[in-house]
Amino acid sequence: MTMLIRNKWYVASWPKDITREPTSRTILNEMIVVYRLEDGSAVALKDCCPHRNAPLSKGKLIGDSLQCCYHGLEFNAAGQCTKSPGMDQVPAWAKVRQYPLVERNDWVYIWMGVPERADESLIPDVYGRMLDPDWHCVKGEIHVKGGYRLIVDNLLDLSHLAYVHSSTTGNPEVAEEANLGTEVKSQHVRVTRFMKDVVPAATYKHYGNYTENVDRWQVTNYYPPSYILINNGSYAVSDRPETPADFATELGHWGFQVYHAITPATEDTTIDYWCVALERHRLKPKAYEVWREQMINVLREDHEVYEAQQVCIDKGRPENNNDVSTGGALPSDKALIAARLIQRRLYNEEQKQTT
Amino acid sequence: MTMLIRNKWYVASWPKDITREPTSRTILNEMIVVYRLEDGSAVALKDCCPHRNAPLSKGKLIGDSLQCCYHGLEFNAAGQCTKSPGMDQVPAWAKVRQYPLVERNDWVYIWMGVPERADESLIPDVYGRMLDPDWHCVKGEIHVKGGYRLIVDNLLDLSHLAYVHSSTTGNPEVAEEANLGTEVKSQHVRVTRFMKDVVPAATYKHYGNYTENVDRWQVTNYYPPSYILINNGSYAVSDRPETPADFATELGHWGFQVYHAITPATEDTTIDYWCVALERHRLKPKAYEVWREQMINVLREDHEVYEAQQVCIDKGRPENNNDVSTGGALPSDKALIAARLIQRRLYNEEQKQTT
């Protein structure tokens, strides 16, 4: 069993995908129906009628009431039954779990844990420029047959760009010449990778118009259970400023940001809501279209790796809790090991509170 | 584990689907081969050669002998080996279980329990007008990825017509205006639903040519483990006779009958052999064709609900024996609760006898 942490906000959807047509999602092994009320606000209920277990997502909205497709019980946004056809009174037991839902940062967040602890201030600020009109945002959602930790691992060790994305954002220098810094706090891991005076990778050279070596940086921020924000920047060696850039936020001459909200569907399947953000002024429309396709392909390349890893994991030792069976750690694994310790701590704390 | 009851007759096939070509079916988790002898009588044997476990349904008939496709052992209709190629004598162990089979009422019934208890008089009379030349019979068989109890539930609570079949046989009045009566005997549950002076549902209005409100009735009869007979009738309020119709058998001005034989293939898959019967004089050929398609679609609509419920059930509590995890009961659930009590009693009795 993967240690799924419940008392956290997870991204449940892109706002555009929650409509007046109820739809079903699986999050932390639970079936959830999401839809919008007439005033536009989004609602999440357990996707299972308490009467005969028909999924409520097969039903339809009558005003703000979600009507079960089977025997017509109606539920309001709080999950309270408001109508039981042919009955004067609605039975007390007829209610479904409602999940706190918050629409923010161009994402819709769901709280899967104890309702009383659903504090909106706990939503991590991992959305960067998603709402900034001066930025392009390439967005997508990949449904991975693999555990969520595999995706977190990937983004906490960007040396993989050299091999998985060698035709675009990576070259050997990314793996071999990086100076690594890892900072760990109780609910935050930050990895700074700085590559000084290196040959630029293909897309950096192309879009940055570099004709010489560059300084390049990548800063990955991890917030548990599974949010990632990456700042990527570079400048030509000859353009290097006297005071070095703030790698965590500055982009230099060519750079972009990456955001991931990684939601476990089950122990070994995951939905990765991702966004790559670029300042609009950096690329003309045609060049942007090419870059956009490249970014989508980068995610496809990662997706393939996750699913191949999961096949290996499934063949491996069952006592390993559905996780990687590693022979040991490389220096570049420091951050992902720290992330696992945080995950385990949060999970254990949660288990103690429950029992 | 679903509680599968063995000492009962189950429908194994439509007669037309048992031929001189042996075919395989799965019933109560057992593989069964069915075929016809030269005199036309139907036979059912365990579909597994006792020699090397080739399915006998892959073999061929040589006269009345079923020859295994693999090493040519031949079995007669009693499951006795009659030939073992190259041997003078047939080994004593070479026999397969034969299942009592009865062809009646345009269905073929199989006995899955203790052979000595296979009493033909126990076959329930749930076939109504299937053999009556004055009636149309729309027939079909749906293979459901869902437990058999879901189908029984559906037919014991016809309020669902208002929601699942709202374009044809249902309208809100079916759920909201019905007067319910439930009678329970040791092996019979009857639900009478009477809707007085209500707007007729779409197909009632159309085929009954109603221009005013109607009285409408539905009487569902359940016989364990899983037979259903429903009588549906109606008349215009202005045509209401002085003595009300016998709802259990009369059709009034517009009505029809429905028969279901529901056979568990496994704990959570089921074959529903169904028939909707209509007096021939009620519809001209063209109208009949339209009505026929509507009835087939009604079954499709139910089929979708069953499989959606099973997905919910599979996500739910495993301690629930593969059944609905209900929050509570509505008045309309009285019959299906009674059916479950009968099922459980029969199952428990059977378990006691076995041990």
Place this chain on the structure above:
Amino acid sequence: MTMLIRNKWYVASWPKDITREPTSRTILNEMIVVYRLEDGSAVALKDCCPHRNAPLSKGKLIGDSLQCCYHGLEFNAAGQCTKSPGMDQVPAWAKVRQYPLVERNDWVYIWMGVPERADESLIPDVYGRMLDPDWHCVKGEIHVKGGYRLIVDNLLDLSHLAYVHSSTTGNPEVAEEANLGTEVKSQHVRVTRFMKDVVPAATYKHYGNYTENVDRWQVTNYYPPSYILINNGSYAVSDRPETPADFATELGHWGFQVYHAITPATEDTTIDYWCVALERHRLKPKAYEVWREQMINVLREDHEVYEAQQVCIDKGRPENNNDVSTGGALPSDKALIAARLIQRRLYNEEQKQTT
């Protein structure tokens, strides 16, 4: 659980299918990557990077180094890590299991057991004429959803030709008129089947140009865990020599040889590497093409039986270790019972050594 024997050579591939492009195979439940070094020699490693469990078969060869697709770790043919990008020294734990591999007899053999015991002299001589330029070899590999013992059974009881291959190599005489001899040694079972003065089967009559009855023989040799060599021969009764042929090696007027290397992929899936060999002078090119198609079809017919058996087995008794649940034995089962005893003995010996 099938008793999978590890300390044996198994065929892992046809030589032509191991190239400079790494590919993955599953053998005895383990994922293996195979590829060739620059000098052409074949290598097999565990197909799972010890760092983050990416399959090495997704990687690429850099000279003789297999580079992991994910973070670029490189492994040599011994499974030792030779490069860890960005590190001066390779970590001691970074190694993958290497499997002894031997290319011989037009097959590539892998040793799945304790490496120290990988003695090439233990590779069984079951390849007959595969390397003989005067012989045609029809070869193939079938991926069976069924346990390996089902395939061994098939080849140790050739009476099935009468039923499974009745349009080509079999007729009732093969099952009914055979004189059987079974010899059992500690790691060898031989079944001799001699059919005296019988009607020739279809392909025998056609290609042998027989106009009268024949003497026909089949000798199956089994070497554990799962190698089979079959010698098939025949002559017309009127051509019968004074000294009878050596059935184990001679072909008479019309005959051919069959070789099988049967490799368990998992407990209940298997790869059967097969070859049917025929002296070139026996058939003109056009006739050979027809015969070739017939042989491929013979294997297809067997394949269907295996998978049908496995379905029966899966429905059957779980305590039966994923094997046939037989009611008893026929005389023709003597050899396959002997094979099972050998398998069990070898498995038990192995288990004792491990613990």
